[in-house]
Amino acid sequence: xxxxxxxxxxxxxxxxxxxxxxxxxxxxxxxxxxxxxxxxxxxxxxxxxxxxxxxxxxxxxxxxxxxxxxxxxxxxxxxxxxxxxxxxxxxxxxxxxxxxxxxxxxxxxxxxxxxxxxxxxxxxxxxxxxxxxxxxxxxxxxxxxxxxxxxxxxxxxxxxxxxxxxxxxxxxxxxxxxxxxxxxxxxxxxxxxxxxxxxxxxxxx
Amino acid sequence: xxxxxxxxxxxxxxxxxxxxxxxxxxxxxxxxxxxxxxxxxxxxxxxxxxxxxxxxxxxxxxxxxxxxxxxxxxxxxxxxxxxxxxxxxxxxxxxxxxxxxxxxxxxxxxxxxxxxxxxxxxxxxxxxxxxxxxxxxxxxxxxxxxxxxxxxxxxxxxxxxxxxxxxxxxxxxxxxxxxxxxxxxxxxxxxxxxxxxxxxxxxxx
DNA sequence: TTGTCAAGACGATACGTCTCGCTTCAGCGT
DNA sequence: ACGCTGAAGCGAGACGTATCGTCTTGACAA
Numbered sequence: 001x002x003x004x005x006x007x008x009x010x011x012x013x014x015x016x017x018x019x020x021x022x023x024x025x026x027x028x029x030x031x032x033x034x035x036x037x038x039x040x041x042x043x044x045x046x047x048x049x050x051x052x053x054x055x056x057x058x059x060x061x062x063x064x065x066x067x068x069x070x071x072x073x074x075x076x077x078x079x080x081x082x083x084x085x086x087x088x089x090x091x092x093x094x095x096x097x098x099x100x101x102x103x104x105x106x107x108x109x110x111x112x113x114x115x116x117x118x119x120x121x122x123x124x125x126x127x128x129x130x131x132x133x134x135x136x137x138x139x140x141x142x143x144x145x146x147x148x149x150x151x152x153x154x155x156x157x158x159x160x161x162x163x164x165x166x167x168x169x170x171x172x173x174x175x176x177x178x179x180x181x182x183x184x185x186x187x188x189x190x191x192x193x194x195x196x197x198x199x200x201x202x203x204x205x
Numbered sequence: 206x207x208x209x210x211x212x213x214x215x216x217x218x219x220x221x222x223x224x225x226x227x228x229x230x231x232x233x234x235x236x237x238x239x240x241x242x243x244x245x246x247x248x249x250x251x252x253x254x255x256x257x258x259x260x261x262x263x264x265x266x267x268x269x270x271x272x273x274x275x276x277x278x279x280x281x282x283x284x285x286x287x288x289x290x291x292x293x294x295x296x297x298x299x300x301x302x303x304x305x306x307x308x309x310x311x312x313x314x315x316x317x318x319x320x321x322x323x324x325x326x327x328x329x330x331x332x333x334x335x336x337x338x339x340x341x342x343x344x345x346x347x348x349x350x351x352x353x354x355x356x357x358x359x360x361x362x363x364x365x366x367x368x369x370x371x372x373x374x375x376x377x378x379x380x381x382x383x384x385x386x387x388x389x390x391x392x393x394x395x396x397x398x399x400x401x402x403x404x405x406x407x408x409x410x
Numbered sequence: 411t412t413g414t415c416a417a418g419a420c421g422a423t424a425c426g427t428c429t430c431g432c433t434t435c436a437g438c439g440t
Numbered sequence: 441a442c443g444c445t446g447a448a449g450c451g452a453g454a455c456g457t458a459t460c461g462t463c464t465t466g467a468c469a470a
Contacts, residue, residue, distance in 0.1 A: 037328065038327070038328055039328050115327040116327060116328075118324075118327065118383075119323075119324040119325070119326075119327035119328065120324070121324075121383075122243070122320040122321060122323065122324035123242065123243060123244050123321075123324065125385075128384075128385060132384055132385070132386055136384060136386070137386065140386070160400065161396060163387075164377070164393065164396050164397065164400065165400060167376075167377040167380055167381065167397075168373050168376075168377055168397065168400055168401060168404075170380065171372075171373075171376030171377035171378075171379065171380035171381075172369070172372040172373055172376035172377075173376075174376065174379070174380050174383070175372055175375065175376035175379050175380065176372065176376075178323075178326075178379070178383070179333075179337055179341060180330075180333060180334075180337070181337055181341070181342065181345070182368075188369065191366060191369050192369065192372075192373065194404075195365070195369065195370060195373055195401070195404040195405060196373060196400070196401075196404055197404070198403065198404040198405070198406070199373075199399075199400040199401055199402070199403040199404030199405075200400060200403075200404075201403070
């Protein structure tokens with residue numbers, strides 16, 4: 001037996017792929033999900049809007065969620081390049097970041113696709129893993145690094161598990177966004193930071 | 206014009222409704238979502254499994270999500286009856302409750318329908334509101350009452366916004382469950398309680 | 411008599427696959 | 441250098457299947 005270069009039966013030649021079609025598909029998907037929501041987002045509609053054959057979509061993406069994922073997440077981002085600000089004041093830095101997160105979550109243009117992708121992870125664990133690995137976890141690791149720095153600066157109790165502490169910060173924001181129970185505001189972000197930071201404050205001697 | 210009792214064009218006579226069919230439909234929906242997931246859950250499959258005409262489902266429910274919702278949430282629960290334990294030790298009580306929540310979220314039987322309903326709220330805001338109002342908010346209000354009692358007992362800083370403090374408790378659990386980043390354990394619940402409770406501890410002087 | 415019920419026919423979509431020519435591009439011989 | 445040629449992606453859309461939500465029928469119960 002020879003070591004054929006095609007372990008999988010299907011192996012489209014990526015070098016001959018049309019970048020023009022790829023972009024048209026991604027743009028069409030984003031447009032449609034913004035206009036009519038994820039429910040009205042169909043492969044056929046994307047193909048029609050993009051001026052593209054359906055097969056071109058099925059050839060390169062396993063699902064419409066995967067299309068939307070690629071449309072939302074630019075490929076060339078270096079996970080290690082994500083860095084939280086470090087002015088030396090952990091409270092101020094966290095408020096800056098969480099306020100920006102609040103603004104993103106309130107951005108109408110990002111809302112529909114983000115909600116759609118999040119929802120799809122319930123039915124599509126593979127998508128969930130990709131989303132976590134490529135988007136979520138790199139950001140959480142940036143929190144871990146920033147909190148470690150704060151620990152070394154004596155602003156955070158060295159015994160606290162920063163991986164859990166970070167979830168005290170992002171968990172509440174995510175919860176409000178997901179459940180739409182109460183509005184997401186800068187004031188809310190500030191209060192969350194204050195409460196969480198008091199929880200991991202250095203112990204008194 | 207007469208004040209007809211039917212503001213909506215469609216007004217099925219609820220008094221003549223078949224309870225037998227209703228139960229069969231709800232049971233079938235729960236069975237199917239457990240067996241094959243929400244993706245394979247179709248109105249036709251529910252009707253077939255329940256031995257019921259499709260029209261009987263369409264007559265009484267607006268969507269399959271509404272069917273699943275009613276199947277999961279028994280009607281006759283009094284929101285005010287939900288009460289957190291109060292042994293006088295707020296830390297112990299919260300750990301008891303959050304550990305139970307962890308167990309619920311890890312329960313395979315509840316996992317599929319709960320994830321499906323949560324996901325559907327992205328496309329169906331009406332369902333989201335119903336879920337929040339009937340299930341989520343009553344539980345959150347129980348947290349509010351328990352935390353208020355802790356404030357009066359001097360175990361929690363009286364200036365803390367307990368509505369936000371509660372989100373420091375449930376937000377992280379919900380976040381881990383939703384993103385599947387790390388396992389949901391009792392130890393995790395305990396650490397979250399400890400951190401959050403330190404954040405709202407009474408000021409020293 | 412009236413309205414729900416089970417059963418299923420019906421047209422409308424969207425699915426995912428397949429088949430058409432058309433275009434592009436790498437490899438090759440001349 | 442030049443052009444032939446086969447392979448692969450491309451736009452377009454036909455095809456059969458599945459599910460949708462509506463509609464019709466006859467049985468049955470209040």
